Amino acid sequence: xxxxxxxxxxxxxxxxxxxxxxxxxxxxxxxxxxxxxxxxxxxxxxxxxxxxxxxxxxxxxxxxxxxxxxxxxxxxxxxxxxxxxxxxxxxxxxxxxxxxxxxxxxxxxxxxxxxxxxxxxxxxxxxxxxxxxxxxxxxxxxxxxxxxxxxxxxxxxxxxxxxxxxxxxxxxxxxxxxxxxxxxxxxxxxxxxxxxxxxxxxxxxxxxxxxxxxxxxxxxxxxxxxxxxxxxxxxxxxxxxxxxxxxxxxxxxxxxxxxxxxxxxxxxxxxxxxxxxxxxxxxxxxxxxxxxxxxxxxxxxxxxxxxxxxxxxxxxxxxxxxxxxxxxxxxxxxxxxxxxxxxxxxxxxxxxxxxxxxxxxxxxxxxxxxxxxxxxxxxxxxxxxxxxxxxxxxxxxxxxxxxxxxxxxxxxxxxxxxxxxxxxxxxxxxxxxxxxxxxxxxxxxxxxxxxxxxxxxxxxxxx
Numbered sequence: 372x373x374x375x376x377x378x379x380x381x382x383x384x385x386x387x388x389x390x391x392x393x394x395x396x397x398x399x400x401x402x403x404x405x406x407x408x409x410x411x412x413x414x415x416x417x418x419x420x421x422x423x424x425x426x427x428x429x430x431x432x433x434x435x436x437x438x439x440x441x442x443x444x445x446x447x448x449x450x451x452x453x454x455x456x457x458x459x460x461x462x463x464x465x466x467x468x469x470x471x472x473x474x475x476x477x478x479x480x481x482x483x484x485x486x487x488x489x490x491x492x493x494x495x496x497x498x499x500x501x502x503x504x505x506x507x508x509x510x511x512x513x514x515x516x517x518x519x520x521x522x523x524x525x526x527x528x529x530x531x532x533x534x535x536x537x538x539x540x541x542x543x544x545x546x547x548x549x550x551x552x553x554x555x556x557x558x559x560x561x562x563x564x565x566x567x568x569x570x571x572x573x574x575x576x577x578x579x580x581x582x583x584x585x586x587x588x589x590x591x592x593x594x595x596x597x598x599x600x601x602x603x604x605x606x607x608x609x610x611x612x613x614x615x616x617x618x619x620x621x622x623x624x625x626x627x628x629x630x631x632x633x634x635x636x637x638x639x640x641x642x643x644x645x646x647x648x649x650x651x652x653x654x655x656x657x658x659x660x661x662x663x664x665x666x667x668x669x670x671x672x673x674x675x676x677x678x679x680x681x682x683x684x685x686x687x688x689x690x691x692x693x694x695x696x697x698x699x700x701x702x703x704x705x706x707x708x709x710x711x712x713x714x715x716x717x718x719x720x721x722x723x724x725x726x727x728x729x730x731x732x733x734x735x736x737x738x739x740x741x742x743x744x745x746x747x748x749x750x751x752x753x754x755x756x757x758x759x760x761x762x763x764x765x766x767x768x769x770x771x772x773x774x775x776x777x778x779x780x781x782x783x784x785x786x787x788x789x790x791x792x793x794x795x796x797x798x799x800x801x802x803x804x805x806x807x808x809x810x811x812x813x814x815x816x817x818x819x820x821x822x823x824x825x826x827x828x829x830x831x832x833x834x
Contacts, residue, residue: 376495376506378406382513383490386416387434387729388715389515390468391790392612392830394436395731396424397479400738404481406506407544408495412486415468420524421461422428423540424568428647429722430456431469432597434464437728437788439475441467442595451652498704508737512712518754521697523561528694530556533675538692541565552687554677556582556669557695560754563589563635565655566660570606576659580686582677584668585643588623588758592648598802599795605631605687606793607811609765610819619826620756636663644756644761645700646721669696705751709734709742716751716774720768728774732784748775763827766820773816 380396393405411419418425427434432463435548441464445457452458457465476482484725485516489496495504523540532538539547541561553574554563562581569579594605608629616622620640626632633649634641635657667680675688706714708730720727733745751770755761772793776782785791799805 374504376504378483378506378508379403379510380513381506381508381511381516382407383409384416384515384519385411385414385468385484385486385818386418386519387430387724388518389416389513390414390471391436391724391727392515392731392734393476393482394438396469396606396735397476397481399519399732399735403510403735403738405483406823407482407484407488408488409484409486410489410498412722413465413469414472414484415465417520417522417525418461418464419469420522420542421518422524422540422561422564423461423545423563424691425461427458427464428592428649429458429595431459431463432456433722433787434459435467435722436471436475436724436789437732437790439467439471440789445644449716452592452650455592467722474742493668505698510814511734514714515727516710517703517714518701520646520700523697528556528696529696530669530670531555532692533671533673536672537689537694538672540694544568544693547691550689550691552578553578554580554582554672554686554690554692555695556692557697558585558587558643559695560647561697562693563647563649563657565695565772566641567656569604570656570659577661577662580662580664580677580690581660582664582669582679584665585635586634586639586641586665587643588632588641588646588761589649592650594631595648595792597794598793599793599799600802601810602792603795603808603812607808607815610769610815611760613766613819613822613826614815614828616752616822619762622762622826623758638677639665640786642757644758645756645759665720676780682761683763694775700754700756702756705753707742707746708749708751709745717768718749718752718756719772720752720765722792725788725792727786728790729781732828733781736780748764748778748781750774759827766823766827769816769820769823804828822827 382393382405389407411469432444440582442457442459444663447453447455449458449553465640481631487498489498495506524542589809608631612625616625633654664684666682669677669679672692677684677710708714715727715730718729730749733749752768754763754770786794
């Protein structure tokens with residue numbers, strides 16, 4: 372990298388957010404030049420380090436960049452998810468991003484990737500050679516790593532490991548071979564994927580201990596589909612339910628009854644709501660594991676023993692502890708997206724690829740407009756962790772979506788982008804099911820958004 376770097380936009384992070392931003396930016400500003408920098412040597416971000424059996428938890432079509440569909444839009448026909456949209460594997464995702472870079476972005480002559488490079492205090496540091504370059508950035512630095520997830524593969528476990536105890540990250544499971552027992556540590560998507568993977572390879576459910584510090588609420592994958600009748604039907608149900616719900620728990624229980632939310636143990640009220648999607652077939656497998664440890668966070672692993680906040684639990688000697696306990700989504704405060712730099716964040720609740728593309732579109736069509744105008748158009752929505760957070764941020768995200776959809780130019784772009792889960796294609800608009808879903812959402816949205824905000828405020832979340 373021993374050369375000068377002269378660019379309009381220095382985009383720090385070539386993962387999902389950085390790639391979606393740059394794709395939309397250069398598509399709508401024919402003069403913009405962008406330089407992506409990343410510690411990794413290829414685009415794709417955390418997907419390059421993900422466990423080998425990972426899949427998107429949402430439909431492929433709702434992920435990636437605006438110009439290039441991920442996958443083919445195929446409906447699954449012969450799997451436990453028959454009738455649902457395809458979900459890309461980790462290998463497919465990394466190949467997709469490599470293709471977007473080489474086939475779509477680099478040929479513009481206005482985009483480059485500096486891999487193996489770290490951005491530190493305004494300087495670019497080549498991690499292999501140690502070369503340091505001060506870039507010339509004519510417009511903005513773009514922080515595409517503000518909400519970058521932490522994953523088990525790239526950090527030590529958040530607990531002590533004594534000599535003789537065997538601990539592997541989720542990605543190490545395929546190399547473990549046979550073991551007398553397994554201890555899966557974590558409550559989120561990585562943990563559920565690890566349990567499903569073990570059970571799918573014939574491991575006896577009784578051979579699995581599952582350390583779940585918090586039980587999670589998850590979305591039924593069948594209602595998060597790129598079909599406007601389904602997705603807007605779900606959104607209408609959320610708004611109708613929020614009108615009368617008295618608390619976060621009441622809201623989630625009503626959504627469970629409506630088929631929107633699901634939980635692994637019907638006897639336990641979840642306190643975690645990061646809400647990845649879950650298939651009903653996965654739910655059945657997860658419920659077969661009954662050795663669930665709810666005693667706080669794991670603090671130390673000894674041979675044959677787990678030391679937790681509230682208990683010590685014996686496990687078989689030789690048990691393999693599967694570390695799935697990285698924090699994942701980052702709970703960072705919402706910042707103005709346009710400031711000294713552009714800080715990529717969610718705008719509508721969820722669907723980060725669409726949100727990054729939206730910011731790229733707004734910057735690409737309005738780079739010379741005041742920051743206040745752009746910030747008024749794209750209102751940031753933080754990630755959530757608890758049911759209370761989730762309710763508050765769904766209300767905030769719905770308000771944000773209404774704001775950018777009130778701009779005719781942005782709305783026209785959003786209606787044409789496959790990444791947008793609320794998109795209604797022109798050929799679908801006349802379907803009776805779609806019209807009914809749209810009308811129901813519009814009927815309940817004002818009171819529903821107010822209800823979501825009330826639930827969040829009553830429980831102490833600032834919105």
